[in-house]
Amino acid sequence: MxxxxxxxxxxxxxxxxxxxxxxxxxxxxxxxxxxxxxxxxxxxxxxxxxxxxxxxxxxxxxxxxxxxxxxxxxxxxxxxxxxxxxxxxxxxxxxxxxxxxxxxxxxxxxISRDGPPLTPGDHLQIIRGPLSSLEGVFITSQGPERVMILLQFLNRNQTICMPLRDLERQLSSFHPNI
Missing domain, CATH: 3.30.70.940 (NusG, N-terminal domain)
Structure with a gap:
């Protein structure tokens, strides 16, 4: 060297x-x-x-x-x-x-995030990006800043991975068939 x-x-x-x-x-x-x-x-x-x-x-x-x-x-x-x-x-x-x-x-x-940690089944709403206003269900974390969620999209249940900052907790009527 x-x-x-x-x-x-x-x-x-x-x-x-x-x-x-x-x-x-x-x-x-x-x-x-x-x-x-x-x-x-x-x-x-x-x-x-x-x-x-x-x-x-x-x-x-x-x-x-x-x-x-x-x-x-x-x-x-x-x-x-x-x-x-x-x-x-x-x-x-x-x-x-x-x-x-x-x-x-x-x-x-x-630093711990505000509120309790997400648990599988929690209802989330997408607040940013092309899928904003869609609702989904939390499945699992993919590292500290990304999560897997289940969306009902195009008449099918879709599993997608997205940034946690683009989501917020939501009370929802979305009930996917898991």
Whole structure:
């Protein structure tokens, strides 16, 4: 890897070994590096129960903040770290505004949504997009920001995946034949 001559510090992208993001994160922190591991809250069914779990936003990748005067050598041999992601024969830098945007997004996902969580069978109304004003029934979450709903559309029950922000709870007379 080419030497970094800049004294200015930047964020860089690290690739981790498979399923070792958390291990790499902890080991880098113990070596006093500034590391950012973007995570979001997600709802999963574990042993038959719906639970909120933290998941990596970019599985297999971490961001590390380094300057030209920092010691880069220990990073390559840190347990869990595979390599620096490189573009044009050098480590890929990530702009500060991208890191700030990711931090804000991760913070927003950690805040609980207003009202109780959606449960299968909840009635929803689409409030944005080409299907606005249609009503459907919540089926399941597809990550922190998308859901699967059942719509009665074109004389058939249709299952679609859409952004959670385009929906709102609705008392409805829609009763699909599930």
């Amino acid at each position: 080419p030497a970094i001559s800049s004294e200015r510090s930047n964020w860089y992208l690290l690739q981790c070994k498979p399923h070792q993001d958390e291990r790499a994160h902890l080991n880098l922190l113990q070596q006093h590096y500034a590391v950012f591991h973007p995570q979001v809250l997600s709802e999963r069914v574990i042993r038959g129960k719906r639970q909120q779990v933290r998941e990596s936003l970019f599985p297999g990748y971490l961001f590390i903040h380094l300057g030209g005067n920092d010691n880069w050598a220990p990073i390559r041999s840190t347990r869990g770290v595979s390599r620096f992601v490189e573009f044009n024969h050098g480590p890929a830098t990530v702009p500060e505004n991208v890191i700030e945007h990711l931090r804000a997004r991760c913070f927003e996902s950690s």
